[in-house]
Amino acid sequence: MxxxxxxxxxxxxxxxxxxxxxxxxxxxxxxxxxxxxxxxxxxxxxxxxxxxxxxxxxxxxxxxxxxxxxxxxxxxxxxxxxxxxxxxxxxxxxxxxxxxxxxxxxxxxxxxxxxxxxxxxxxxxxxRYDAGYVALKQVVDSRIGAPIIVHAAHRNPTVPEQYGTPMAIHDTFIHEIDVFRWLLDDDYVSARVIFPRAAARAHARLRDPQIVILETAKGTVIETEIFVNCHYGYDIQCEVVGEDGIARLPEPMAIQTRLGATLGNPILTDWKDRFIxxxxxxxxxxxxxxxxxxxxxxTAWDGYVAAITSDACVSAQDTAGEPVAISLPERPALYA
The missing domain is CATH 3.40.50.720 (NAD(P)-binding Rossmann-like Domain)
Structure with missing residues (x-):
């Protein structure tokens, strides 16, 4: 058909x-x-x-x-x-x-x-369909023991002038919000946002970078650096620390070179290329x-949970590092 x-x-x-x-x-x-x-x-x-x-x-x-x-x-x-x-x-x-x-x-x-x-x-x-994340989930589910900590980063080389601080959550971090729930088979209970020293390329409407800390119902702590003017490339990182070992998201396949007395690996600059x-x-x-x-x-439920969580993260941008609770309604049987 x-x-x-x-x-x-x-x-x-x-x-x-x-x-x-x-x-x-x-x-x-x-x-x-x-x-x-x-x-x-x-x-x-x-x-x-x-x-x-x-x-x-x-x-x-x-x-x-x-x-x-x-x-x-x-x-x-x-x-x-x-x-x-x-x-x-x-x-x-x-x-x-x-x-x-x-x-x-x-x-x-x-x-x-x-x-x-x-x-x-x-x-x-x-x-959820990226080969690297699929492989990472297989290892997290079967080999490293219960997840304790997740270290992650979402870095963009640059963003438009109209990009503001909340967009780092709603437009950028939203993908991490979903994929971590799927990766850990867990839900969030709180969110914190911490702002380190602002990068020189930040502007009046954008505090950049920022660090989002999520805690899950099972007690896993996830800390993610969001740096949308990192300049050097588009770089997605994820490391899961388990009770028995550590698993890292693989780098995108690229040709390593030895050239001009330098050992190098290219870094992508476009999100469309990274997840094509x-x-x-x-x-x-x-x-x-x-x-x-x-x-x-x-599912629509996943989209709804991501919206609730992103709203909490945006609220946490204004609480000087204090946690904001994330409360979810009961999940309908359709999405069990």
Whole structure:
């Protein structure tokens, strides 16, 4: 079965996902497009999906009888309305993060999916599909004993001038929030944020770097450095200290050189290059589930928990290092 896919939001990530589905993966075809900038949708149609119909609104695309499943890759503030519409239509929907602009919005999606009675939503937390994280989880689950401490870092070479302090949580650290829950099979109970001396490239709207400390229900402490103007490259690090040993996230495959009296390994500078393969695996997972009329991978519940946790972390940015409690409602049976 070929799953007929509609894409809402044809910017960089929407275009890249459309390319994957039409040119890389099997089992899906882009048949519908929508964007607030119609010219963007028309451009994607011309370049990648010539058979696709361009719709004036996302809601019209979702309602189309020719669309089996939906990709939501529009602005984050629009995600909730489109995901809710897809659930109401009974269509599987892949939603890039964030699931919704607020935790309350994510809860409305969870409630709608629970009322529907079947999983339809997959959230775009692609790190769960990264080969390095998958290998790390296998070791954490089986070889190093109970996790005690996690040391991690999320470093970007630079960010735009409009990037502010809360965005380090909502736009950057959100991936760690999800992947650590998955990696440790645990939930968070508190968050702290500590600001060391500001880097020279920080500006009035951005305190950079920052250190986020999460404590889990099982007692694991996770400390993550977020440094979004590190200058030298895009660098994701993770080390799990267990009772019996330590496991580290492997570095991306790269050619080591001996050149000019220097032993060197290149460091990536673009997040799309670092996780390019994981996007393929992620969307292939969605296509397989959508062919069965359902969804797989990270759930609406995961998106909701990430929203609650990120809100707590942002609150902790203003508490001078004091912890902020993270309280989760009972998880619905649909997501057990």
């Amino acid at each position: 070929t799953v007929r896919i509609g894409v809402i939001g044809t910017g960089a990530i929407g275009r890249d996902h459309a390319r994957r589905i039409n040119q890389v993966l099997a089992g899906g075809e882009i048949v519908a497009l929508s964007d607030v900038n119609r010219a963007s949708a028309e451009s994607l149609k011309a370049d990648i999906a010539p058979a696709a119909e361009v719709f004036a609104t996302g809601e019209e695309l979702i309602a189309s009888q020719g669309v089996d499943a939906v990709l939501v890759t529009s602005w984050g503030t629009t995600h909730e309305q489109y995901v809710l519409a897809a659930i109401a239509a009974g269509k599987p929907v892949f939603c890039e993060k964030p699931l919704a602009a607020t935790a309350e919005g994510a809860k409305r999606i969870v409630d709608a999916e629970v009322a529907h009675g079947k999983r339809l939503v997959q959230v775009g937390f692609m790190r 393969a994981s996007y393929d695996v992620e969307l292939n997972d969605f296509l397989k589930a959508a062919a069965e009329g359902t969804a797989s991978g990270p």
